[in-house]
Amino acid sequence: MTRENTKGGVVVAIHLLAWALLGFVLVFYQPLSWGVSLPVVFWVKQLLNFGLLVALFYFNSLYLVPRYLLSNRIVAFILWVIALVILMLVISKMADQQLEIRRHMEGIMPRPRHRGGPKPKHIIDGILLMTTLLVIGVSTSLAVIQRWQSDARLRDAVEKQNISSELALLKAQINPHFFFNTLNNIYALSYTNVEESREATLTLSRMMRYLLYETQQDIAPLSQEFAFIDDYIELMKLRVQSSSNVQYTRDEAIPDYPIAPMLLLPFVENAFKHGIDASQRSEIKIHAALDGGALKLTVSNHIFQAQHVEGTDKGGIGLANTRRRLDLLYPQKHHLDIHTDELANTYTVNLIINLT
Numbered sequence: 001m002t003r004e005n006t007k008g009g010v011v012v013a014i015h016l017l018a019w020a021l022l023g024f025v026l027v028f029y030q031p032l033s034w035g036v037s038l039p040v041v042f043w044v045k046q047l048l049n050f051g052l053l054v055a056l057f058y059f060n061s062l063y064l065v066p067r068y069l070l071s072n073r074i075v076a077f078i079l080w081v082i083a084l085v086i087l088m089l090v091i092s093k094m095a096d097q098q099l100e101i102r103r104h105m106e107g108i109m110p111r112p113r114h115r116g117g118p119k120p121k122h123i124i125d126g127i128l129l130m131t132t133l134l135v136i137g138v139s140t141s142l143a144v145i146q147r148w149q150s151d152a153r154l155r156d157a158v159e160k161q162n163i164s165s166e167l168a169l170l171k172a173q174i175n176p177h178f179f180f181n182t183l184n185n186i187y188a189l190s191y192t193n194v195e196e197s198r199e200a201t202l203t204l205s206r207m208m209r210y211l212l213y214e215t216q217q218d219i220a221p222l223s224q225e226f227a228f229i230d231d232y233i234e235l236m237k238l239r240v241q242s243s244s245n246v247q248y249t250r251d252e253a254i255p256d257y258p259i260a261p262m263l264l265l266p267f268v269e270n271a272f273k274h275g276i277d278a279s280q281r282s283e284i285k286i287h288a289a290l291d292g293g294a295l296k297l298t299v300s301n302h303i304f305q306a307q308h309v310e311g312t313d314k315g316g317i318g319l320a321n322t323r324r325r326l327d328l329l330y331p332q333k334h335h336l337d338i339h340t341d342e343l344a345n346t347y348t349v350n351l352i353i354n355l356t
Contacts, residue, residue, distance in 0.1 A: 023050050041099040048095055049128060052088055056132065057139045065143035081136055088132045092125055159328050179204065185238040200238060203231045219258040222355065226254050226288065229268055236272050243281045250288035257293065257355040260329050266322045267299045267349045275301025293356030300348040303340065
């Protein structure tokens, strides 16, 4: 049995139980509390009213609310509701006359005394009117709530699809730019340091394998995510000038907590994009640690006048979209603080994610 079938069965069961309870209250409970023997036609009338209420409930929730209320045709919806209430009262009145309820109930239920004349005739059944309005109100509320939930699920599905697209864009951004430059550096190393060029080639191969295979899923082990960042930083060090200082520290033992792939890299990548200047001394500090199930990442880099640290290169998903991924994937489970220190001339990212 699929998940959809199971969910549908649960919904049907809930409806049946709700109607069974409501039917007992409307059809049986109050008449049985009178302590008298009631004729069959009375129970027929009660069951008829109950059936009409059930039909009214689903007609309103499945047809009227979607077609009129949720389409902003409010006046037409109100007119429909008024017409259905009147129709309900008319059918009930006609049933009373056809079944001769009043005649069958004579002598069973005591007549209340009225001063100043005979008992007045009730044109409108007040109890049925209030019950009908209650059923329409509940039906309308449930239909509106279900539409809101459906729209919310649709928005979530669209956002998740956007996240997948953004991840694909991030991978596409890294592939042509980063790998092309890294291959050029490895090519240059092959003339000066053959052993180091071999290590760099192996590192690049590991990164490509991770991008091609491991990031296809919604989550990846934290250890593999950090292994990718380790390799990324090592290869980026090949491109920085000797005047640049890259300090990278992290916990040695990384538990395999699940994490969204490629979630941390934009912060590290941003530091190398905007924190390196060939003509000036620069410094990048990256520190990662685990405190219980909380991942803490701090990335700091120098700011240069020509750099726009909050911008992005063409084709990049940027920090703004990374913020959105965090909001969607880890709602209420992360804290991101990005600030600029004008005195120290540094740009710092502090990220905490609860992975448990």
